[in-house]
Amino acid sequence: MIRLAQEFSRYPGGRFRAMGPFSGEAFRDDLLVPALSRAIGGSGGPVVVLLDGAAGYPASFLEEAFGGLIRAGQFSPAEIRDHLKVVSHDARYAVYRQLAEKYLQDEIERIH
Amino acid sequence: MKRIRRDRKLWLCRHQRLEGERKNRARDRLRERRTAAVIEALPTNPSPNEVEVYRRGRSRVVPVRGEAQPMPEIFCLDRNPDETLAYLTALRERSLPADLGLRATRRQLRAGTTILRSYSDFSTIKTISASAALLLAAEYDRIQQIKNLKMSAVNLKRWNPAVRSLLNELGFLELVGIEKGTRARYAMSAGGVRIAHFRRGHTLDPISSGELTDLLATMIEDCGVVQDLIERNLYGALVEAMENAIRWAYPVDGHYAFEPIGAWWMTGAVDAGQRRMNVVLYDQGVSIPARLPEWDQYPTFRRLFRRAFKHDAVATGEDDAFAIRTAIKVAKTSTGMSHHGKGLAVFKDVIDRGLHGHLRILSRRGDYLYERGKRPTMKTLSQDIGGTLIEWEVLF
Numbered sequence: 025m026i027r028l029a030q031e032f033s034r035y036p037g038g039r040f041r042a043m044g045p046f047s048g049e050a051f052r053d054d055l056l057v058p059a060l061s062r063a064i065g066g067s068g069g070p071v072v073v074l075l076d077g078a079a080g081y082p083a084s085f086l087e088e089a090f091g092g093l094i095r096a097g098q099f100s101p102a103e104i105r106d107h108l109k110v111v112s113h114d115a116r117y118a119v120y121r122q123l124a125e126k127y128l129q130d131e132i133e134r135i136h
Numbered sequence: 137m138k139r140i141r142r143d144r145k146l147w148l149c150r151h152q153r154l155e156g157e158r159k160n161r162a163r164d165r166l167r168e169r170r171t172a173a174v175i176e177a178l179p180t181n182p183s184p185n186e187v188e189v190y191r192r193g194r195s196r197v198v199p200v201r202g203e204a205q206p207m208p209e210i211f212c213l214d215r216n217p218d219e220t221l222a223y224l225t226a227l228r229e230r231s232l233p234a235d236l237g238l239r240a241t242r243r244q245l246r247a248g249t250t251i252l253r254s255y256s257d258f259s260t261i262k263t264i265s266a267s268a269a270l271l272l273a274a275e276y277d278r279i280q281q282i283k284n285l286k287m288s289a290v291n292l293k294r295w296n297p298a299v300r301s302l303l304n305e306l307g308f309l310e311l312v313g314i315e316k317g318t319r320a321r322y323a324m325s326a327g328g329v330r331i332a333h334f335r336r337g338h339t340l341d342p343i344s345s346g347e348l349t350d351l352l353a354t355m356i357e358d359c360g361v362v363q364d365l366i367e368r369n370l371y372g373a374l375v376e377a378m379e380n381a382i383r384w385a386y387p388v389d390g391h392y393a394f395e396p397i398g399a400w401w402m403t404g405a406v407d408a409g410q411r412r413m414n415v416v417l418y419d420q421g422v423s424i425p426a427r428l429p430e431w432d433q434y435p436t437f438r439r440l441f442r443r444a445f446k447h448d449a450v451a452t453g454e455d456d457a458f459a460i461r462t463a464i465k466v467a468k469t470s471t472g473m474s475h476h477g478k479g480l481a482v483f484k485d486v487i488d489r490g491l492h493g494h495l496r497i498l499s500r501r502g503d504y505l506y507e508r509g510k511r512p513t514m515k516t517l518s519q520d521i522g523g524t525l526i527e528w529e530v531l532f
Binding site for chain 2: 033034035036037038039043044045046079080081082083084085116117119120
């Protein structure tokens with residue numbers, strides 16, 4: 025499980041690394057992609073990303089972290105669907121989970 | 137004795153000349169710093185033609201050659217936008233050109249005296265809003281950075297106490313060089329408006345945004361109210377606005393009425409009496425309407441806008457508010473749009489996810505106000521605000 029607020033930052037940043045710290049791009053490339061590679065390679069279950077605990081999520085952060093995963097093209101939509109779960113235990117973060125899933129789905133539909 | 141070659145001699149002469157010019161420039165800058173002042177001081181019964189200037193922990197009585205520039209009684213973009221903007225425009229025109237209007241003779245410099253040609257009279261302000269205070273601080277900050285001089289406070293003791301306390305908490309008194317011990321005397325009294333120290337940056341700073349929203353949540357809790365800002369995603373909207381400012385506000389080839397320093401400023405305030413919280417972000421860039429042509433959704437925007445107005449939004453400042461509204465509409469409702477350009481759309485979400493409050497965007501001459509469940513209101517400001525200001529107000 026990747027506890028985003030604890031393992032990455034309680035204050036997620038913008039879209040790209042060049043804009044500043046704790047960007048969606050940094051989260052995707054430094055944490056999410058390696059974890060997915062290991063999961064798809066066969067060691068263990070799906071990658072679970074827990075959104076609870078952050079101060080909030082800029083839309084561009086979520087879009088680049090999750091929508092950008094599809095655009096990066098390293099994994100197929102089927103692999104991502106089978107090996108990635110975005111969750112929130114705290115009801116307040118449900119809206120961010122829904123946004124992350126929406127950005128994933130939007131990008132799959134746009135590209136395919 | 138070793139003979140010096142001709143080209144070496146020429147180089148030495150040129151080097152000495154350049155060195156002399158550099159020292160003269162440094163001396164001129166030092167002189168300018170010593171003689172420049174635009175504001176007020178601490179009084180010890182100055183005569184009508186004198187004011188008390190407070191700088192670097194000392195107060196001095198300084199003669200005034202010109203007149204005081206009174207500031208609006210109500211310094212607020214909501215209740216008194218015309219006079220507030222008129223003052224800010226006049227401040228920029230007065231302070232940012234090379235001639236600051238302050239001169240001192242060598243004798244006066246040696247004597248340690250300064251003559252003020254004019255100054256802003258803060259004692260006329262009776263009430264000041266958080267957003268107007270941030271604009272004021274941003275202008276002073278810019279002037280100080282560009283002119284490399286420290287502004288001063290004039291007749292500080294005559295300022296309205298509530299206004300002085302608010303400006304103190306905002307960090308304005310620190311900005312104009314009032315030292316810590318004196319500032320402590322003007323701490324905010326309980327039950328008033330509490331405002332966070334303003335923050336300024338040139339890059340995306342999620343930590344500052346997070347600390348601000350955490351501080352505001354604490355201020356609201358101190359009022360005995362539990363208001364969860366996480367679901368509203370005020371933090372996310374603030375970072376999004378900051379990112380927009382950094383990416384779009386300061387193009388290299390942009391047209392600026394006054395020299396920018398490429399920064400954003402933000403603050404937040406909680407009014408316990410009115411049970412209201414405000415968060416404000418401001419930049420001094422080219423404005424949203426001016427940048428729209430470079431947006432990848434501009435063709436969609438242009439089609440919608442021309443349907444109503446028969447001209448392009450950027451051609452005139454008269455329809456800036458409508459341009460902002462149309463841009464938000466395009467960002468919110470476009471399907472299949474690229475992954476960029478969602479920023480404006482999320483600003484409204486902060487209001488839509490709560491019960492009461494509003495989003496206000498002031499950009500160039502546009503004043504766009506959105507309240508949940510109501511049609512947005514749009515006005516044209518009498519003057520250019522000098523950038524873009526985004527304000528969220530949440531009632532708790």
